Amino acid sequence: MPNQLENTAPLAQPDFLPMSRKEMDRLGWDQLDVLLVSGDAYVDHPSFGAAILGRWLVAHGYRAGIVAQPRWTMPDDLLCMGRPRLFTGVTAGAMDSMLAHYTPFRTKRHDDAYTPGGQAGRRPNRACVVYANLARQAFPKLPIVLGGIEASLRRLTHYDFWTDKLRRSILLDAKADLILYGMAERGILALANCVADILSARGEGVPPSFHAARTGARLLHVIPGVAYIGDVSDISDIHAGETPATHEGKMPSTRADIIHLPSHEEILADGRKLMDATLAMERHVHQAAAFAVQQVEGRSLILTPPSPLTTEELDELYALPFTRRPHPSYKLTVPASDMIAWSITTHRGCGGGCSFCTLAGHQGRRIRSRSAASILREAESFAAHKNFAGSISDVGGPSANMWGGRCTADASRCGRASCMFPEVCPNFQVDQMRIVELLRRVASVQGVRHVRVASGIRHDLALKDLDYLRAIVREFVGGQLKIAPEHLSEHVLTLMRKPGPEVFERFLEIFDQECAAAGKPQFVIPYLISAFPGCTLADMHHLGRWLSKRGWQPQQVQCFIPLPGTVAAAMYYAGIDPEGNPIPVARTDAQRLKMHYALVKPGS
């Protein structure tokens, strides 16, 4: 058994992770242990996946370097730092590459916020597949590991909007060894330990291949949050105590559960099975207690349960010395870097479970929060930074008012699809005034002049504590507050797993009262979705009338995009709700445009 979570001695953190041999030489590194290939520019900020995983590896004794946005017609860019010792990690970047490239109407986007100068076209379509192919050419037989949102959400059979087809797991298309799905810090470290152990057992220089060596595949079942091709018999007789380590603990005498998902072929034959598979995957991530298996083309795709970081581990991670800037080799600024440079992530996960959102499949619904002390230390580090001008643009997470949220029941047995819908679950506990207290403490750090909450706040949850809402409106809204009602028709909201229209109206009433009482003219910016499955033209007209009654011009209207791996994509593809009832779906671009324009260009 490999030493899955034991660490080697930490290395000194470099100013930036190396992107060239010269930088490796300066660090005294003769070889990388792990090469990370990313579709985003390298911005040394904890919101960028390659930066956070690279620094995490270094903190645990592994030498990590980054190749960002390589040319994809030849493998040369990947060779610039030599062959890594353990594996190549591949990510498309912060977004699915198809979403990054195309609008909801499948036309090309003209910019890319994750690229120097905001230039479009610096990463290929289906970047994970293309980069994995480059890695195979550059480093034959070296394990290839996929990660990030593109690989995570495409880990099983999924609907691909851009080709209007079902696709098998991206693991097979990329011919990679495994996927580290979700937030991968624990998984990548366990994997590095595992490969290092295999190498030392077999002798340096002998490349481990998980496909070729059954021993390799067998070892993977103890790594959390992994998808790999294996043998079900390897996991069917193991016990829960041997499953990936989770901090909730397990009963070692209990046999590990296996969730058998509809096979790829069954889904191809009956699209409704995509819904069954997607709902089962949501439960798999949320309960984090079982293996999941999908048969595909005669092989078994095995998913181990995820195991998110603890508060202490998150604190350790966010204390790493990120410079918060793009790598100095870039001549042009990276727009996303400017936007988030002085923001603080307080937690991961979102209890909302909205059916269109990728978060449920990626970070999960359970909230993992940093400690207040860790967040304050990060604010203090800003104040000491020469480029910090005094404004913290955001202190939040997927939903800003879920920091510190927890389930008081046993989430590993929870069958609900959302902690917020149809109403806030009585077991979801969060002290929102603690969040206010935290924000006030951050605002009082010497050198900090403004603190804003730019992450959306979950309005149904905010209404549970009017003191919280009052404090946010008065102290931390910078003129505009983003709220995501998404729609105003009850049945569409139910399909989205969003609260009813009366909840948003009540929120607005209190928001307006508080702004008036504070003498601050402020506005809510409502985020809305057009052409959602189940939504009709009449629903879009209803939404338009509601907005015009308030004298509002719709500003943030997104035409629905069925994102891989989401329940909403299954609704769109199969034309059914989660219970299997038929629903109308605007499917063609013309139908979708008509619905979208009913709101953004009424009368056109």
Ligand code: SF4
């Ligand atoms: S019991 Fe309630 S709070 Fe706990 S995970 Fe389930 S829905 Fe969320």
